[in-house]
Amino acid sequence: MNAAPLSVDAIRDCLEGSVPSAMATCAPDGTPNVTYTSQVEYVDEHHVALSFQFFNKTRENILLNPRATVEVTHPRSGACYRLSLMYLRTECEGRIFERMKAKLAGIASHTGMAGVFKLRGADIYRVLSIEAVPGAALPLLAPRRNLLAALRSATTRIAACADLEALFSASLTALVSDFDLRHAMFLAHDAADNLLYTVASRGYPESGIGSEIAIGDGVIGVAAEVRTPIRIAHLTEEYSYHRAVRETAREAGLAFAQREIPFPGLPHPHSQLAVPIVAGPRLLGVIYLESPDESRFGYDDEDALVAFAAQIAAQMLLLGDAEEPAIEAEPPVVAQPSDTTPLTVRHYAEDHSVFLDDDYLIKGVAGAILWKLLGDHQETGRTQFTNRELRLDAGLRLPDIADNLEARLILLTRRLAERSSDIAIERCGRGRFVLTLRRSVTLINVPRPGMAA
Template sequence: MNIPLESLRPCLDGAMPAVVATSAPDGTPNVAYVSQVHFVDARHVALSFQFFSKTRENVLAHPYAEVQVIEPGSFRHFRLRVQYLRTETAGPLFEYMRAQLAGIAAKTGMDKVFVLRGADVYRVLDIENVDPQLPPAPPLPDALLALRRAFDHLGACDDLALLADRALAALTHGFGIRHALLAMLDAKLDATPGAPGSALYTLASQGYPVSGVGAEVALGEGLIGVAAQEKIPVRINHRTPDYTYHAALRVADPVLPRIPLPVLANPHSQIAVPLVHGDRLLGVLYAESEQDAFFSHTDEDALVVYGRHLAALIDRIAALPDDEAAPGALPAATQSGAPLAVRYFAHDHSVFIDNDYLIKGVAGSILWALLNEHAAHGRHEFSNRELRRDPRLPLPDFADNLETRLILLQRRLAERCPDIALEKTGRGRFRLNLARPLALGAA
């Protein structure tokens, strides 16, 4: 091909509808609009299959077509001569296109009609510039420079809590992203990583009125859950109710305690990037904007690189050895005031303080174990090593992410119950500080 397919990626963002021309076996032509033409790789595109239309009937009988796409900003037209190969109805490509189609459908008011049935994969045989006399569109902002600025701001860091905050601040410095969150994978005890029993929990956020630390997202739920489940980046550049968390996660079962995700009420652009190191999923970096088309395809590429770098840093910090020497014991802080009523529910490891929900899951079981150790033995100094060996804690044998769970617990306590605090005293060591006496009760 004289024109590289990669150069047409701005034409394939769904901002302007594409046209596909096919022919029946008897030569009868058919021309129709197609909602989505997706860049797969340097030789392939995928078209959205929504209806069993004449177009689909034709390509199944005669697997050749022409697709016309338009470049936003210049309005140059390009024709792609393509050959139909297969249809995918599940997996990363299908899920990515399903999310993109939801954005296109919502923008055009067709969200009840546009339902993706499959992703039709085509080989691109040739590309023709229909308007060679027109100048190209202005170049996109330099995503590589934005990535470099983000890396410079991120810097070197050996503390996971600090890294989480820096990782989000670097997005603003490099890409101008003001609203973002970092969600970490929480593999359940009875599930393998990435299995349906797993979920993600918010470790850090920026740009929102509340932090939402501890908010959970199930795998496959919304943009964050899809990116995690399929280990793919997912980008939507138009407002879509299908992938808006604001309403759905606040009307969840009111009986079940749930911390709301700290997201925009009406995001017009969203991107979720999986944090993958090797073949292991560690979490998801999610960003959003109130502007349409805020994230370009080059931003997506750069943020994928940023996400992989961040995942490698997280993995490196997790592998650092704990401090061998315990810090000198400090005198316990004086406790005063009415006792805090701490109630623990073993079935989901949830903890309530003075009847207000605090946390659940592994972080809840850790807090309950610490408070009981203090009540029974007056202890204040603890280590990660002993927590990993504690049979009372439902830590999985693989990827326990203990450090991130402790950061989650520390931040949740600071927000909801500052009378109980976790203070880091060294790598793999921390102190439990109590400003008020406790009244423990389990159910």
């Protein structure tokens, strides 16, 4: 028996849902009830949440007699712990509920219970005491990384970044090199359209830069919506982007589907973790990690990445919101277009989607920016632009604050680099950039349906 009382965080590996827990309650007439419970979720050092899925005897009992005892098992050592609990309340929405709902989808799918398990509520319990049950246990292997050391290295790495583009890149390098993760994405939040778009990724055949995720859609969208990390340890249909992307395409019709940049994620991730990047009430983006292995991410990984995301948020504010003095720099020598066959650039005013010949490039604010640059260039021949003038351009519908203009420019720059050898955007000092055309262009604007050309 342990002399010092155990806290919930000391045993939270037992709460991953890998081994079902046994839960005992008691009716007011003294009849005990015992059942398996698929999910005991860590809330904090003194609280856990149990999944409320069915109106059953357990439910009836705890509403009348709030005491419960739950026996949990460590998924690797086999050690058992008994939690003495007091039922407090049920939450049917919010962070704990969404975390449990996502995790339960993974557990259900893993145990062949998809479609049977459905979360009605998160029952919050105070943990009165935790007892280490005497018994055998297997030795635990050392963790693959010391996560605090990884966090320190990652934090140092991003502290040195001078601009957002470097920050996106360094953040992903940290995830890969410091945290030993193979598949990672950085998504920025578009506050105007309230969606997330990929600005950088690692570990995929296609970068997927510019691919969009709606708020509330899948692991990433839910993490963004409720501002809490969402973690799933098994393959699920419910949270799969594979399916979501296909459905979006079908609903939108084929014509619109070709304006979607495919989400680069693994087709069948067995572990998923999305961590929102937040600064106070502001959502700045999401870091998304996935793995072909089951149960790749645990509570400790989640904690480390939440701490890292907080560092990223601080850096994003620092670099993104800073005033942009138009530092003079040598303008690069711009080569004149040499190819005589012009490139057709088609802009659809409806959603600002831009096609280079017949290939979809980008839409939304990034599409509107490119259209403005090309238009100005054609009218006046100018090639140098500043962030400031884009901010002041009413036609770009940038919101007053939190516009993430820099992130959009990075998205546009990278998308052009990936998809076109004819048009490029390059930095020439902080807050300034140069448009380079290696081929002449023909601009065609397609007005909104129903509007005069």
